[in-house]
Amino acid sequence: MKKLDRNRQMDVLLLHNKVTGTHITRLAEKIAAFHKRTDIIYKKDCWDLHLKFNDLAAEIPYLQQFAGEAGEDRADIINRAIDCSNSFMERQHHLLMGRLEAGYFRDCHGDLHSRNIFLLPSPQPFDCIEFNDEYRQIDVLNEVAFLCMDLEAFGRPELSGMFISDYNRFFPAIRSPEEQQLFLYYKAYRANIRAKVNVLRARGADDDLGRDALLTEAGKYLLLMDGYLNDLNAGSPAS
Template identity: 30%
Template sequence: MEQLPPVIKALLSPHVYPYKPYGVKLIQTHISYIFLTGSYVFKVKKPVDLGFLDFTTLDKRYLYCKEEIRLNRRLSPEIYMDVVEIKKDGDQFNIGGSGELIEVAVKMRELPQEKTLARLLEKGQVTEDMIDDLARVMADFHQGAESSPRISEFGEVERVFFSIEENFKQTEKYIGITLSHEKYHALKEYSYKFLEGNTDLFQKRIEDGKIRDCHGDFHCENVYFVDKIYVLDCIEFNERFRYIDTACDMAFLIMDLDYRGYSEFSNRLLNTYLQFTGDYGLVSVLNFYKIYRAYVRGKVGSFKLDMEGPSEKQRAAIKREAKKYFDLAYQYVKKKEGPFLLTTTGVMGSGKTYVSQRLASRIDAVIIHSDAMRKKLACLSPTEHRYEPYGKGIYSEAFTRKVYDQLLKEAKDILNSGKPVILDGSFSKKWQRDIVIDFAKSSRYPYLFIHCSSDDTVIKRRLSKRKFREHNISNGRLELLKTHKAEYEAPHEIDPANIYEVNTEGEIERAINHIERLIKRI
């Protein structure tokens, strides 16, 4: 308490606030004092200069408070209220009253801390549907986020290198404290080599319009599930941390879910996001950005060791947390993934997407949905339905060839980055499966088809329910089932060693376990 500035001490008293809360709780970060009052949160920026941010003058803190309000209203307009002035009248401090302006704060509506994604994960209260909803929120946000020639410049290799190099310079003094000499140099070498060897890849991300005015601090503590999803605390203090590749933004939460032991949710988040954005090019830079994000979290945790106030016990906990993030970054470097192509086949409603999702989360695969790709090529949104006669329009053979050609084009880039791919579609004709086999053999990718089947009664029940699902992307429907079954060509041509039969009424997990073993043998 004695080490706090007078204005911060004063804000611990309920009498300073116009509505006189019952109590005030202070939380400190390395850049902010955060006061929780029950109904509202007041966030005061510390007068610090850390190189990447400068809050040293009142004018600067006022400016960045305004920016914090403006930027965070993009995702949570109901939460971010206003910038309030903290004044001193005689010996008394007040908020919004008279006197000399001493400090400023961001005023926010207080959300229950038990509703953060971090706390909900700890309590086992997070579902796949919640992860899907969050992925769609971020997909919509990124697709609508500002982009411009100036913003795109921040995606240039030289700009990205500056941030990477800054990380390593700022963490040199923590070698032997929160990360080892070996891991420091391994991470540095990987990061520099990736940038040097992939200039074309970063340029392609710029040309594809993927450098945008993003969130910049998208992790579990900043996501709330209340009456809707709120994402708080976007980076306001440095454009360089916000004008980033959308892949870098998503990498943060994907990494944080991995850090907390929920890799299956991180895979689900990624695949739902890809399904709704069609941005499969993201995958080629994802591991690089996951390493960057884990390293930044380790760095920020290390910074806390320089703060005054933490007890020895707290300092030990800070060290453990920072070390764990650095260790995760190192694991990403050392993780050896192998390209493997899996393709579903089966009639509509046979459970192909469900099997794909279960399997992807187990082997950390990228799913490419034929229905999502079909709609992308037809300039339709993923959930927009175009119900056409069987085999006509966007389901004609000519259009279907375009879809499958694009599926394989996207798959090739992802496989070349070292990740397994699942092509999720009916692949109901021999020619459709033949092009997959030819592609896999010519590129020397190991491959496996998963033939899904189910009882007619079960399929009809699934198709009847499907049309009521809000975010359903499939156009498969009950009235087409009879024709689809009659037209479906059973996959007898596939070598038995490269196909696995799954009855989706049975024990899916047992089938997934068996497929995992097959993948290792092929």
């Protein structure tokens, strides 16, 4: 077993502004190559995505109790997000089914974000989801949306844009305006999940300071989710 240099982990490099365009292009090429050769999934319940999205509603009472003055605002964001998610999925369920039939659902990494990537001469993702096939066998666009959302959470939207542009050049996964909208939805979904994870961690915090820090982090992802969904609504034919 070889121990990798923690200083080459992508999240650490992002904090020190050391992630370059070359890193991003090499990573996009590697992820695209992996997605091209991994198993295609032809049987999948595409409709369960919005149910996972709606799970965040269970955290509203906790946020209202412990998030201070922001609690009600966070609750409003969640309720708006769920309405938007339900509406989008009703309109675009056919799009998901079409992508499933076209082979865009594959046996992916499942947890592709900057803390799970080393930027070596050849980028090295690690720590894929092995314990749950359902979380790993997803639309490739859902997979890369996680990384792009993470880059934007670090305040690097230009790297996110570069990654999806390069990835789409190596493996065209966005071929239409509808699929561009789906990519936005997937980013909102990933921000939703990160928000929920931070709220659940806050519930188990040992002290008020730790709890408040985690709730602040959850709030960051809720605002990011809200921004994606506002963009989604702005681009919707029904808007």
